[in-house]
Amino acid sequence: MLNTKFKVGLLYSIFISSASMANNPLNFGSDIRTADPSGHVWQDGKMYLYTSHDEECQADFWMKDWHVFSSGNLVDWTAHGAVLSVDDLTWADNYAWAPDAAYKNGKYYFVFPAGTGHKDRVNPEKSTKWMGIGIAESDSPTGPFKDMIGAPLWQEPYANDPSLFIDDDGKAYLYVHAKAHDYHVMELADDMRSTKGELVKMDMGGYEPKMEGPWVFKRGEYYYFTMPENNRELSYYMASSPKGPWQYKGVFMQQEHNANNHHSIVEFKGQWILFYHRWIETPASGCTLRKRQRHSAAEYMYFNDDGTIQEVKRTSQGVADFANRVAKEK
Secondary structure, three states: OOOHHHHHHHHHHHHHHHHHHOOOOOOOOOOOEEEEEEEEEOOOOOEEEEEEEEOOOOOOOOOOEEEEEEEOOOOOEEEEEEEEEHHHOOOOOEOOOOOEEEEEOOEEEEEEEEEEOOOOOOOHHHOOOEEEEEEEEEOOOOOOOEOOOOOOOOOOOOEEEEEEEEOOOOOEEEEEEEOOOOOEEEEEOOOOOOEEEEEEEOOOOOOOOOEOOOEEEEEOOEEEEEEEEOOOEEEEEEEOOOOOOOEEEEEEEOOOOOOOOOOEEEEEOOEEEEEEEEEEEOOOOOOOOOOEEEEEEEEEEOEOOOOOEOOOOOOOOOOOOHHHHHHHOO
């Protein structure tokens, strides 16, 4: 029989161990609300996460800046603050939504959506909202980033949720969620300050559900086009080219709370990581607009031998054991 003192100590140890393993959503060291996490591993070997910023009690996703965080173990994060704000732009004053980043030509590039106007949800015909895609650059992965062209990459079509993929040959491909132009891709010029041709419709194999937030990556011989299908569950296609033709493979993460999701997928120290956001009940100072707010989170991802993605389930631990897992595999 265990004596009472030992049992209390054991339960306390289990509680402490469980608490230390709870790492989802990610702890950035403050109560900042982040969403749409875009993960990248740069030359210094750290993971950098570029996010949008949900302001406390914001109205209808009126968002004003983008933030970046870095980590060597996915548990301890350094907050580098806002890397860009709509106040730095001459062509937009709102809607600092889901960003992405890339490295090329010895510089870091930050691609982002921003816009103007107001969306009238009651009388859509009165809406004046417009959004475009901008690109800024910096000598540092943490910015500050500067909008070198002082304008969006194009005016029409209305677009947001950019995904910027640099292939092995250095070509830059931009995928977006755009009005009447989903499942399109556009090449960027070598200077990364202009487009190369128009948006080109890709062959998606005949299946094109409502979507937003595309994310494209390469693993081995395959390219993956992933997205929030119906703006909720995460699904994917595979191809042997960054422009397709694509073959639909199915859903790998189910929806939660019937709310939007936005993600990125990146390999870090031999582990594949899915970054995404969760809508979690969060106390807000005098805020009655939303009971749940968005927080960036992470899970491990696994692939089958044929390259297909295994189902990913949300956990409270996330990638809390990342350092131990990497150490064991050395």
